[in-house]
Amino acid sequence: MDTCMLGDFLGSHQERLRSAIATLAGRYDYVSVLGSDSSGVAFRVSPQERRVADSSWSERGFVFRVQQAGRIVEHAFNVLPSGDLAAAVAARIDSQLADGPAARVYPPLPDEPAKAGFFATVGQHPLTADPALVLDRLAAARAGLMEQSPEIVFSSANAEFVQVRKIFISPRRDLAQAYVWGQAYLITVAKRGDDTRENYQPFSGRKGLELLDELPSAVAALAKETVELLSAEKPVPGEYEIIADPDVTGLIAHEAFGHGVEMDMFVKGRALAPDYLGKSVASPIVDMYDGAAAADQCGSFLFDDEGTFGTTTKIIDQGILVAGISDLQSAASLGTRPTGNGRRQAFDHKTYARMTNTYIAPGKDTLEAMVASIKRGYLLQKMSSGMEDPKNWGIQLVLTIGREIVDGKLTGRMVSPVVCSGYVPELLSSISMISAAVELGGSGACGKGYKEFAKVSSGGPYIKARMRLG
């Protein structure tokens, strides 16, 4: 096991930052600084080509945040000035406070005392590994895919590992953390005549190179599934009984009541959820959670990008909407306690209320019983994308695979792609069975709209519900 360390860069600047914060605290009502020094590496093996590059999640820089007379202003940069840091920051902050349009006034941002550090361990640290060995392992998995069928015309194997290193300093808080997350994908394309189908298998976790151990056992099933997709038909539009696999359950949780309870949307009046707090929004068998402390996956951390400790938030309790997730600013505005969901894409991006690890809790049913209970429907797998509409509670999911179920049995027939749409409360209220085991996945990224990508995970058990498919 290797331990993740803070590194020389942040370590060497901590004292200077503390000094600047102490100076600026005498000038502004609130001041804090987040420092990031995250580095990662991305590997790709494709036909006749191997590539290695630093991960696009790599970042190094600082963002100072100030509140003065209720206004909130930030200055982000990645070149530390050689002279007086506090004076340089103040000059940039003051020019923004002096100019610009009429601004909202927020209640004071909290700054409760805390001093803590979190330095995770990882099986095999990915940033000290020999890249050639990583590429060889990916190449073996890719070659395995190509050997499965002549109809597979393309495959690639990709892996990415990032070591996140952050410090947060305010007059009363001094925090540090370092941990690793990893993700990998096997991607396949199969062709038959004019028909082209694409498929993938993701892998993820707060893992190092040990993540690659999971690839070989997925090769045969992925290849078989991709070739099966060549025989897939288009779904006949209509409403069906569906079973969502854990990935799709996670996507439903994420889109339906993950984005819908991000409390900066409450502040803007962009969500229906505030009107439904304490009311039924789902079947009584549904519990749903989010939180950096709620699971050990890609959305886990000690503290968020505003220095708030990660927590576990129960969003839905037996079908009743009970809480949302917040950043500091929205919590201050709404008079609630921040939940540790204030996150940035990087130091040079704004903080928003964002999800971390979002999932539906387990039930007592079995997948076999769910399949047996369906007269005509589909088992939905392999999420492609999703989008929420927190104001009107619409939801869109795009999935690669729908496996047909008729008279309680999987028929072996497949539909693809599957666009699922519906009204969130109807969908969640239709959940009638939930299986016992929860699985979370954290590959890819979550956007706020079409930007501000954050590393999250989502998941749950198998669930049975009703949805419109097309």
Place this chain on the structure above:
Amino acid sequence: MMLETIKDIIVKSGRASEYRISQRRKSGLEWYFVKDKLDSARDVETTLYDVTVYVDGLAAADGADGRTRGECTVLVQPGSAAAEISAIIGRALDTAAGMKNAWFPLPKPSAWQPIQPASRFDGLTPLQAMEAVRAALYRHDGLDGASINSLEIFLSCQRQRLVTSTGVDVAWSSWVGFSEFVVNAGKRGQDEVELYADLRFADLDEAQLSEATRRQLAAARDRLVAVPTPALSGLPLLLAGKLAADVYEYWFENAQAMAVYEKRAAFGPGDDVAAGGGDGDLLNLRAVPTLAGSPLGAPYDLTGFALKPVDLIRDNQVVGLVAASKYAHYLKLPATGAIQLFELGGGRTLQAELRQRDHLEVLTFSDFFVDSTTGDFGGEIRLGYLVRDGRRQPVYGGAVTGNLVENRGRLLLSSEREGTPMALAPTCCLLPAVSVTPGG
């Protein structure tokens, strides 16, 4: 200074066959509004260095001439000490040396002088530029009871310099603007509706900026009176603006040498993209490095190739591919550089005539997708218009799905064209083969 330091370290290592150093400086302001009040403001100053080192080798089995080339790209952070830079470069060289991809050349300096579109942001202070954008976007706020719920403005000036071991040393700058805005119509509570839109821009075109929010405010009012999408069969789908450009991008993405090299492309050089059939408009597609008002283009690609427009599809026949030096060499094609934008020729029919036909137009999807590999497209309808027998009814809910392979040769394009960040292309198109899932 930093760039020179990196260059010196690479050269002194004596291990790099070639190298490429990119310096990107960004200076930007960001304003976030709730209603018409500034919610928070930020300024951002960053400098980044992307460095790619190439290490050549020999391997009889690889490359036509036995030569191999490994490459590794790393980020060098500004302010890094020389020892840290040396360690990063050393790691990159080790990695590149371990790879044995087929050899390919890097571009050499070109006499061609690309022209960057002018921007009316030039000469303005950042504050003046932001205020002008804000005023334009809010010009129609409150139009007939629809209002802006929240709006974000990002505007930065980005300066890039690219230096390579082959002698390329070029620099250019661009304005990169982005706004995301959400509009509401109706009364607070159950009846209020919202629509989301975003906008990319590189020029201070106040009329275009204000028109973007005006259109969205008008659409929000239509969403108030929309009815659930009914069951429909046999009606073509009309898409306009950016949604239409997303569809056209399928042909652009498949005309990439990398996709052809990896055998993922739907067609290749010499192919008829209509597969010989259909009564649709002929496709005439051209890759272009920059477009007026678009922040997505660049005069050079990442390797320093000076970019020029290139014909890709002429009257449905593939006549060229977008080919960065590497894939051009692998496929023995002319190199074009990695061009990012495209132009598509207009069709035979005026937009007004296309719109007179019975059709379903979707103005806003929850999340429109077009899969460039499979040709699948679709999305949930947030606001559409059902045009039948001369009547135009706003609709919402349900979804549209289809496949561009099933529509090939049958696409009808408007003769008028308009600019989007990605393309100068027909203002709207009509797709005949789609499936509609009813809403409600």
